[in-house]
Amino acid sequence: MKTSPLDYVLSTIAITLILLLAVAGVWALRPLTTAALADYHVVADFLLLLLFYGLLSAVAVRVLLRVQPIAPGEYDGDSPVFTFWKLITIVYRLGQGALLPFTTVFTRPVVEALYGARVGADVAIGGTIDDPYQVEIGPRAVIGHNALVSGNVLYGGKLTCGKVIIGAGATIGVNSVVLPGSEIGENAVLMGGSYLMPGTKVPAGETWRGNPARKWM
Structure with a gap:
């Protein structure tokens, strides 16, 4: 950069x-x-x-x-x-x-909200949120340990920014990556170690996994 x-x-x-x-x-x-x-x-x-x-x-x-x-x-x-x-x-x-x-496991959602993230009630954040002002997390969502939810991606000397929307009750598995422009529906699951490409939409209730992530069940 x-x-x-x-x-x-x-x-x-x-x-x-x-x-x-x-x-x-x-x-x-x-x-x-x-x-x-x-x-x-x-x-x-x-x-x-x-x-x-x-x-x-x-x-x-x-x-x-x-x-x-x-x-x-x-x-x-x-x-x-x-x-x-x-x-x-x-x-x-x-x-x-x-x-x-x-910053503890209990105050982490508050800290992210201070910097612009829209965070619902009873959210658990164990990973990292990059560009929190681009991120919306619904109630009861879980972001696993070492997961990355990013409102930006740098590639080829260019910056791509975009909103990330995580629906209520959704789960982002450990070590997963969610990139800008992605939407994860309510109660959807992104399995651990998955890589959700920019602009991807995961429908409500579905389970996705892999790199790049695809529907599993």
């Missing part, structure tokens, strides 16, 4: 602004943490810094996408959309990294 000086400039500006706001939040609360924890306030300050950075990065991603949404489509390496996508990706990945100490 080609990286330009503009990518570094935009990323540095965004990260610096978010970090400064996070530090300001910690500094404002420092009298409280010092009074409550004395010499141990440093630990609380560090955790608050991570929390504020993660939350502020989520706000930044939501605001940037509200101003300039990333529409589904294919974009060349020198496209302004590609540059914007790289900026959004850096911001949300660093932000989610900062939230790792607060």
Whole structure:
């Protein structure tokens, strides 16, 4: 993936602004943490810094996408959309990294929702969601360990973006890959290790497997 000086400039500006706001939040609360924890306030300050950075990065991603949404489509390496996508990706990945100490199996859906994913009730996420703002997950869906649900794919120097819709009660098996433009119907199952190609639609209730994934039963 080609990286330009503009990518570094935009990323540095965004990260610096978010970090400064996070530090300001910690500094404002420092009298409280010092009074409550004395010499141990440093630990609380560090955790608050991570929390504020993660939350502020989520706000930044939501605001940037509200101003300039990333529409589904294919974009060349020198496209302004590609540059914007790289900026959004850096911001949300660093932000989610900062939230790792607060991310458990129970809070993972909340973290993904902070960055734009539409997540229903009682969803279990054991894998990775790439470009969460492109992903919709219905109630009671399960994403298995090490599975990847991605709203983007990079190939031949081009970026392809697209929505991913996972229906209610659907199951994505361990180590599976779901690529942009895919739709998985309600109560459908993608078996472990399967590879769902871009734009594939899995009807409700069906079981698919393989690379590329095909209907099994």
